[in-house]
Amino acid sequence: MTALSLSLPPPLRRAIHGYLGRRAVLVDELPPERRPAALSLTEIASGLERPGAELTVLSYNVKRGERMQAVAATIERAVENHRPDLIFLQETPVELFRHPRLANIFESRSLFFAPFHQVDRPDYRYPYDRYGQLIASARLMLEPRVIELPTVNPATLGPGHLMKRVALYAELPTADGRTVGVVNVHNEPFARRRDRCLQYEAFLRAIDGRAPEVAVCSGDFNPSLGQRGEPGLRLLEEHGFDNAFAHRWRALDTCLARGHAGFLSADVLPLGGSDHRPTFFCLRL
Numbered sequence: 001m002t003a004l005s006l007s008l009p010p011p012l013r014r015a016i017h018g019y020l021g022r023r024a025v026l027v028d029e030l031p032p033e034r035r036p037a038a039l040s041l042t043e044i045a046s047g048l049e050r051p052g053a054e055l056t057v058l059s060y061n062v063k064r065g066e067r068m069q070a071v072a073a074t075i076e077r078a079v080e081n082h083r084p085d086l087i088f089l090q091e092t093p094v095e096l097f098r099h100p101r102l103a104n105i106f107e108s109r110s111l112f113f114a115p116f117h118q119v120d121r122p123d124y125r126y127p128y129d130r131y132g133q134l135i136a137s138a139r140l141m142l143e144p145r146v147i148e149l150p151t152v153n154p155a156t157l158g159p160g161h162l163m164k165r166v167a168l169y170a171e172l173p174t175a176d177g178r179t180v181g182v183v184n185v186h187n188e189p190f191a192r193r194r195d196r197c198l199q200y201e202a203f204l205r206a207i208d209g210r211a212p213e214v215a216v217c218s219g220d221f222n223p224s225l226g227q228r229g230e231p232g233l234r235l236l237e238e239h240g241f242d243n244a245f246a247h248r249w250r251a252l253d254t255c256l257a258r259g260h261a262g263f264l265s266a267d268v269l270p271l272g273g274s275d276h277r278p279t280f281f282c283l284r285l
Helices: 003-007 010-020 068-082 100-106 191-212 231-236
Strands: 041-043 054-061 086-093 110-119 130-137 142-148 161-163 165-172 179-186 214-220 253-258 263-268 279-284
Touching: 054 068, 054 179, 054 214, 054 253, 068 100, 086 161, 086 214, 110 142, 110 165, 130 165, 142 179, 142 191, 165 191, 179 191, 191 214, 191 231, 214 279, 253 263, 253 279
Parallel strands: 054 086, 179 214
Antiparallel strands: 041 110, 054 279, 086 130, 110 130, 110 161, 142 165, 165 179, 214 253, 263 279
16 A cells, blocks of 8 residues: 555545546445435425426535535525525435424425435434435426436445435426426446546436436536536537536536427526535526
């Protein structure tokens, strides 16, 4: 072991070891009861209207809810100021969107959650047993589907941690009779760019299989060395997607859409609580 590896913190050392020694395993043979789809949660609210001429999305990687109170405050403030139609969360425990401070936000929305990380023995670093992605919709939401993504890097957290990356897909029927397909994305960070492209291909196939008139992908795409060199982002652009933050070289979190009439706004909100900042987008449908 080199002096450099000894000086690195254990999580980063494990990640580098996993990256360098990864296996070419693209499909996990998980028992049915441990698959993300089997552990997903769907709650459909009644009386929700269809989107009109615009769609707004708040997306936020909450870093496992480590700073639960600060993250809850950020979500509360962002929703109060921006009134998003959709809330996309990544790395969220169920305990966050059940938080009493957020009850009036999430109780009035349809919820779709699926885990990508299951913890058998919670501890001080991973205090909850499931972390995943959430779509919370204030508009009529149909066809929720869990997309299991190819495994492109072996798990590096050791025994008691089961990880299977997912994307969440759902559809919003619009007031004018079209369908908007939305995808909540959280790709693998510790992988070669060409390997991670397999994850982009998986959720792109799911979108193309449903063929919505408008498609919106938002979340944490985890480009390794910046957006400009990320093959998966180029793949989406080749399939007609526009990147709301194409001008930001190092953006991890962004929104890509096709079939829409343009982005009206795309902002990084100056709110804390995580190692990511929430992003807010408004699209003209």
